[in-house]
Amino acid sequence: MNPMTQRLQALLDAGKETALLRYTLGKAALDDAQPATALEHLLRATTLDPHYSVAWKLLGKTQLALGDPAAARQAWEHGLACAQDKGDAQVVKELGVFLKRLDKQQG
Numbered sequence: 001m002n003p004m005t006q007r008l009q010a011l012l013d014a015g016k017e018t019a020l021l022r023y024t025l026g027k028a029a030l031d032d033a034q035p036a037t038a039l040e041h042l043l044r045a046t047t048l049d050p051h052y053s054v055a056w057k058l059l060g061k062t063q064l065a066l067g068d069p070a071a072a073r074q075a076w077e078h079g080l081a082c083a084q085d086k087g088d089a090q091v092v093k094e095l096g097v098f099l100k101r102l103d104k105q106q107g
Contacts, residue, residue, distance in 0.1 A: 004028070019049035027058060035065045046075075053083035053091045060098065073102055 001009070005028045011021055026041035042059040045052060056079025064072040076095050083091035 002028070002032075005032075017044075017048070019045045019052050019055060022048060023052065023055045023058065026055070026062070030058065030062055030065070035062050038062045039066060046078075051082045051086070053079045053086065053088055053095075055079075056082060057091060057095055057098070060095075064102075069102060069106065073099065076102075 005025065008021060008025050008028065012025065022041045022045035026038040026045060029035070029038035029041060039059070039062050042055055042062055045055040046059055049055070056075050060072040060075035060079065063069075063075055076098050080092060080095040080099070083089075083095060
């Protein structure tokens with residue numbers, strides 16, 4: 001575990017849990033090729049803040065990395081709805097691209 005991840009984990013262990021902290025730990029785990037750990041953090045991030053579109057985006061990527069395209073689709077569709085509600089055009093665009101790629105892959 002790298003020093004940054006250790007500091008973030010220490011915050012979590014100290015009871016400072018937030019959706020952003022869980023998202024950041026999930027991203028770090030995915031970057032470190034630990035998708036199962038990333039999944040745990042990202043599921044918690046989306047539970048803490050169900051409108052956190054960027055967390056839904058990364059959750060979908062994680063689920064796809066774990067071989068679950070159906071779960072990835074659900075996460076991305078949920079994230080897309082959240083991003084549309086917030087007017088986050090960049091995330092709307094990215095998730096639209098991810099969903100189109102998934103459609104192509106699945107025929």
